[in-house]
Amino acid sequence: MPKERQGRPRDSQIDHTVIETVRKLLAESGYERLNIDAVAARAKVGKAAIYRRYASKAELAFAATVHDVDDLPPPADTGSLRGDLLVIAHRVWRRMNDPAARQVGPAIIAELSRSPGLAARFQQGLLAAERQSYATVLNRAADRGELAGPVDPELVHLLVSGPIFFSAYGYQIPMDDERLEAIATTVALGLTGTTR
Structure with a gap:
């Protein structure tokens, strides 16, 4: 039976950076202006890394504000x-x-x-x-x-x-x-x- 391929483990530093960036952007500009492009640019991560973690802007904002x-x-x-x-x-x-x-x-x-x-x-x-x-x-x-x-x-x-x-x-x-x-x-x- 062939082994299942596993990707790289998820980088928790990216998780932390993205969430902190979203919190800052929400406080600065509000939910309406929040977008994945701005988060990716400010967090210095690729959009794909964000979309692997969150399916939508709402999911991302939820994770950033309803935490712990x-x-x-x-x-x-x-x-x-x-x-x-x-x-x-x-x-x-x-x-x-x-x-x-x-x-x-x-x-x-x-x-x-x-x-x-x-x-x-x-x-x-x-x-x-x-x-x-x-x-x-x-x-x-x-x-x-x-x-x-x-x-x-x-x-x-x-x-x-x-x-x-x-x-x-x-x-x-x-x-x-x-x-x-x-x-x-x-x-x-x-x-x-x-x-x-």
């Missing part, structure tokens, strides 16, 4: 559901308020409806990691006796992250510590009957 989700650490245990939700709310806001994410977020959201592959990566990557964070804090709250019964992590994800998302990408409503605290407090009150 596999390494998303569990949220800090503050000792209360409200405190844990506040930790997550701050983390979500930091991610969405990142300059590159603000440039590309609305475009990626629009692209999700047109690209089943990208939508699947979004669901299996970022959303799954975020939902795991919510499941972790809900399990802690249940262990502390804060919850009367089971709570759906996806619902809590929507209740906390939804207003932050619309603030960043929809309504352009300013978000600050006071609003993040109000979101965490309101959701905790609805789930536990207390603002602790």
Whole structure:
């Protein structure tokens, strides 16, 4: 049986250079002006190297802005559901308020409806990691006796992250510590009957 030919191993330095270049270009010019030619020229790599890694501009922008989700650490245990939700709310806001994410977020959201592959990566990557964070804090709250019964992590994800998302990408409503605290407090009150 003949051996399968294997190509050269993928160069992680090219991966890093391309992603960093995309982040810079997004911050400088926005998603609409991002193109593979500009990325290749600035990163000093061939377009073929980029297309071997990413099928489209949307895939490339997604990889550059929705990164490190596999390494998303569990949220800090503050000792209360409200405190844990506040930790997550701050983390979500930091991610969405990142300059590159603000440039590309609305475009990626629009692209999700047109690209089943990208939508699947979004669901299996970022959303799954975020939902795991919510499941972790809900399990802690249940262990502390804060919850009367089971709570759906996806619902809590929507209740906390939804207003932050619309603030960043929809309504352009300013978000600050006071609003993040109000979101965490309101959701905790609805789930536990207390603002602790």
